[in-house]
Amino acid sequence: MSGLLQFKGMKMLTSLGFVFAAVSLASCVPVQQVSSRSKVLLVSFDGFRWNYDQDVDTPNLDAMAAEGVKARYMTPAFITITSPCHFTLLTGRYLENHGVIHNMWFNTGRFPGTAPGLKTGSIHFPGGKAKYQGEEVSMKLVEPAVFNYSNETNWRLNIDTAMEWFTVKNLDFIALYFGEPDSAGHKYGPESMQRKNMIKQVDRTIGYLRQRIRESGLESNLNLIITSDHGMETVLKTNEIHIGAINNFTFKDIQFELLDYGPNGLLVPKEGKLDHVYSVLKNAHPKLHVYKKEEFPKRFHYANHPRITPLLLYGDPGYVIHGRYKVQFNKGEHGFDNEAMNMKTIFRAVGPAFKQGLVVEPFESVNVYALLCELLGITPERHDGSLETMKPMLRESAPRAPAKKLPVMLGMALLLGCWGGMH
Structure with a gap:
């Protein structure tokens, strides 16, 4: 990585x-x-x-x-x-x-x-x-x-x-x-x-x-x-996905993140933190999908590559992912399923x-x-x-x-x- x-x-x-x-x-x-x-x-x-x-x-x-x-x-x-x-x-x-x-x-x-x-x-x-x-x-x-x-x-x-x-x-x-x-x-x-x-x-x-x-x-x-x-x-502005506001989640556990870019997220947890970060995020929001790389749905033809990070996130249609701060204000977005x-x-x-x-x-x-x-x-x-x-x-x-x-x-x-x- x-x-x-x-x-x-x-x-x-x-x-x-x-x-x-x-x-x-x-x-x-x-x-x-x-x-x-x-x-x-x-x-x-x-x-x-x-x-x-x-x-x-x-x-x-x-x-x-x-x-x-x-x-x-x-x-x-x-x-x-x-x-x-x-x-x-x-x-x-x-x-x-x-x-x-x-x-x-x-x-x-x-x-x-x-x-x-x-x-x-x-x-x-x-x-x-x-x-x-x-x-x-x-x-x-x-x-x-x-x-x-x-x-x-x-x-x-x-x-x-x-x-x-x-x-x-x-x-x-x-x-x-x-x-x-x-x-x-x-x-x-x-x-x-x-x-x-x-x-x-x-x-x-x-x-x-x-x-x-x-x-x-x-x-x-x-x-x-x-x-x-x-x-x-x-883009739906109600019940938004804010990673930084999720209970028990902290960016101190993250070595690298690519968030705030529409509905997709890539995370590299620090050593020993993968399972913890995964469990915290997995069911944190009803419109957020969180996967370990090896479990990502095969139909996307996306995760089977060395550049893909250990954790992948994506939002349901209309839901973008906000990271540390809210910096996305678009009325329209893509990147969804x-x-x-x-x-x-x-x-x-x-x-x-x-x-x-x-x-x-x-x-x-x-x-x-x-x-x-x-x-x-x-x-x-x-x-x-x-x-x-x-x-x-x-x-x-x-x-x-x-x-x-x-x-x-x-x-x-x-x-x-x-x-x-x-x-």
């Missing part, structure tokens, strides 16, 4: 994020030349709950569904927060297998690079600014330290940049990230008028994106996927590889990576998803490169088993 303990009291960096995932996507050499390949644009609108389009007029999202594929909803990985869920999208792995267990962590694990076969781009995608032992995404646009994620003008400029990268720089794959409607959902709540207005902005942006795809001559060979990392839940409907998110896809006017049954986000690899004509690394789950949305005659069987990159396992300090 020594590496984990390094970050107590420090401002954390986000997860490995896009770069490692992009290299993972590009780590197999494609079997046909770049000029004749299908391209893929993956767009994430952070915190877009599965039903946000049902109380707002969204003509562009509706048109995309009519001309392509719409999932009734998509189930994100647990825990339902930004960096881990984006990493699942791009690796096809649950959190316990890709190792990005939280937004708040850093890592010095090494990435032994392979020869990328694809040209990839990141525009504001989580983690896209970093290098990993010299490996980085082909092209990237990184937001400054102080950045307005809601600026619609900036959104359109980023779309223009993506079109230029596809046409002038001949990139194969771009991941484009928007920080809304997550921010609006947090600040004002998922049922607020501000969130509804933000959905209208998102829909206008999708209309502009599809217009620019047509104007750039990309419609015949660009597959567009629009999705998100998680949904949003209204991924089976809770308000954590579900969206999936839309349109392009030459996709059927038209098809509504598919819900699926897990862990399957998206296999779809990306199929569209790009590369053999996927080891993953937890299934291409068979996604195949019904694809045209049988879609122009996709046949994948070539190549060995699995052994360096991934080495990276995900190490701790350290990413700078």
Whole structure:
């Protein structure tokens, strides 16, 4: 646990994020030349709950569904927060297998690079600014330290940049990230008028994106996927969970804590204090779930990783966890059980590889990576998803490169088993 303990009291960096995932996507050499390949644009609108389009007029999202594929909803990985869920999208792995267990962590694990076969781009995608032992995404646009994620003008400029990268720089794959409607959902709540207005902005942006795809001559060979990392839940302000106020609990028994970050908590009790802390917290609040690592529910695919702490906590939907002091005042939050409907998110896809006017049954986000690899004509690394789950949305005659069987990159396992300090 020594590496984990390094970050107590420090401002954390986000997860490995896009770069490692992009290299993972590009780590197999494609079997046909770049000029004749299908391209893929993956767009994430952070915190877009599965039903946000049902109380707002969204003509562009509706048109995309009519001309392509719409999932009734998509189930994100647990825990339902930004960096881990984006990493699942791009690796096809649950959190316990890709190792990005939280937004708040850093890592010095090494990435032994392979020869990328694809040209990839990141525009504001989580983690896209970093290098990993010299490996980085082909092209990237990184937001400054102080950045307005809601600026619609900036959104359109980023779309223009993506079109230029596809046409002038001949990139194969771009991941484009928007920080809304997550921010609006947090600040004002998922049922607020501000969130509804933000959905209208998102829909206008999708209309502009599809217009620019047509104007750039990309419609015949660009597959567009629009999705998100998680949904949003209204925070309940009654009968709140305050760890510091629980009888017989003291932070003097704790060596490390990660609390005050939505409904999730990670604790490392001091030596000899594990059973005591567990027994004190276990039934302390009716909406708080407390587990020893080895007893955490297997369905979450979360606890079986060296970085996970001996004690794990999570709250029922709507209930966030307060630690030493109350510092959370959001009206909306995520991170809850991924089976809770308000954590579900969206999936839309349109392009030459996709059927038209098809509504598919819900699926897990862990399957998206296999779809990306199929569209790009590369053999996927080891993953937890299934291409068979996604195949019904694809045209049988879609122009996709046949994948070539190549060995699995052994360096991934080495990276995900190490701790350290990413700078």
